[in-house]
Amino acid sequence: MPRTPTAEALAEAVLRGERRALARLITRVENRTTDAQDALATLHPHTGHAYVVGVTGAPGTGKSTLVNVLTRALRERGQTVGIIAVDPTSPFSGGAVLGDRIRMGDLVGDRGVFIRSMANRGSLGGLAATTGDVARVLDAAGFDVVVIETVGAGQSEVEIAGTAHTTLVVEAPGLGDDVQAIKAGILEIADVLVVNKADRPGVEHTVRALQAMLSLGHRLRTVGHHGQRMAVEETSAPPEYDFWDVPIVQTVAISGEGIAELVDALERHRAYLRQSGDWHARERARVTAELRARLQETLWERLLEERGAEALSAAVEQVLARELAPQQAVRALLNGR
Amino acid sequence: MSESKIRVLIAKPGLDGHDRGAKVIARALRDAGMEVIYTGLRQTPEMIAEAALQEDVDVVGLSILSGAHMALVPRVKQLLEAEGLGDVLLLVGGIIPDEDVPKLRELGVSAVFGPGTNTQEIVEHIRAALQRETS
Structure with a gap:
């Protein structure tokens, strides 16, 4: 295996039972690298x-x-x-x-x-x-x-x-x-x-x-x-x-x-x-909660990216100055104004 | 979103029961932002190599006060290499006679730190050796 294998290669090695690959992939997952997300997708069916x-x-x-x-x-x-x-x-x-x-x-x-x-x-x-x-x-x-x-x-x-x-x-x-x-x-x-x-x-x-x-x-x-x-x-x-x-x-x-x-x-x-049937109920609840959390994170990041961090800090200032209520600030941010 | 941390295994091989120094180092490395896996007293070289593998550490620090370093260090190094961990940074601390330091360096030990070493020196050595400024 090359010195810095791809996460994908590590995932395949994990499926073959290689312990070093397992340890290395866990590190990537902990570090939330982009390629670790793909590796997790590869592992999911297993x-x-x-x-x-x-x-x-x-x-x-x-x-x-x-x-x-x-x-x-x-x-x-x-x-x-x-x-x-x-x-x-x-x-x-x-x-x-x-x-x-x-x-x-x-x-x-x-x-x-x-x-x-x-x-x-x-x-x-x-x-x-x-x-x-x-x-x-x-x-x-x-x-x-x-x-x-x-x-x-x-x-x-x-x-x-x-x-x-x-x-x-x-x-x-x-x-x-x-x-x-x-x-x-x-x-x-x-x-x-x-x-x-x-x-x-x-x-x-x-x-x-x-x-x-x-x-x-x-x-x-x-x-x-x-x-x-x-x-x-x-x-x-x-x-x-x-x-x-x-x-x-x-x-x-x-x-x-x-x-x-x-x-x-x-x-x-x-x-x-x-x-x-609780096994399946719990799995379903877990997946529901996870999708929700991931969606929240992704939508938050996307919003920040689209509006820019300045828009958020501007909204904070407006709320502090009592020009906008927090609810109004949220609406304004979502509407892109 | 991605963040990487320097991971360090601090282990005490051999039979002496004093781990004060090892704990001081563990704490200093923690305070430098590293993730330190501390495995406790009386670790065999096999235990150390296995922990290093499972924890995917960048650094293994051995604290040895017993005088058995010329037996323990080569064994740890050999086992690390057998696990494919030959590139893990190996450090030795404790009471090591001066004449043994070059021999340890030759075995692949990156640095030997005696009693009274400033912990910052160890932190800087690790960062420089790993060529990472972050964490």
């Missing part, structure tokens, strides 16, 4: 095979260690795993220290695993803007499972739920009282709740608070067209399989305790998604 699992939770709950042992367990069940570990970019320097690999040393030397660290490059929401695209590259590369570990998230980093099929929210004892547990946001996106560090004191309290939160009412996931049920693909399951009870799984990631139960919970959720 995607849709991977099961995407999101792992999120507050800093210090043990997400990376959990991803490490979860991956080992998935490997034991014969699944190949691509991991994307997202850490924050410094808003001051634009640089980042990406340290999630520290806890994933067990996975080295296994060609069925590929780990990639990503800086979020200023995106809020827990992921980088290109994390979804990188997940698709790993999908096209043939990984059975793609695990996405978000930045240490608080209450609003819920973007992962729009990217993953199954979202694990990781909690640990002693992080907050039960009021924290009923706050909106991150707990509401959980398909599986994990209480890690379950050997620590106070674990019963954490589990009870989470149970109370869950029993307070089931969130309704509004993912597109629930009415459009797809055909049931596995017929052995019970017929009334369209209600998902969020399980609480206790783990001690460092010793591997509870990991088998966690993998079982994932498999149950995956089966539920297939049988309820």
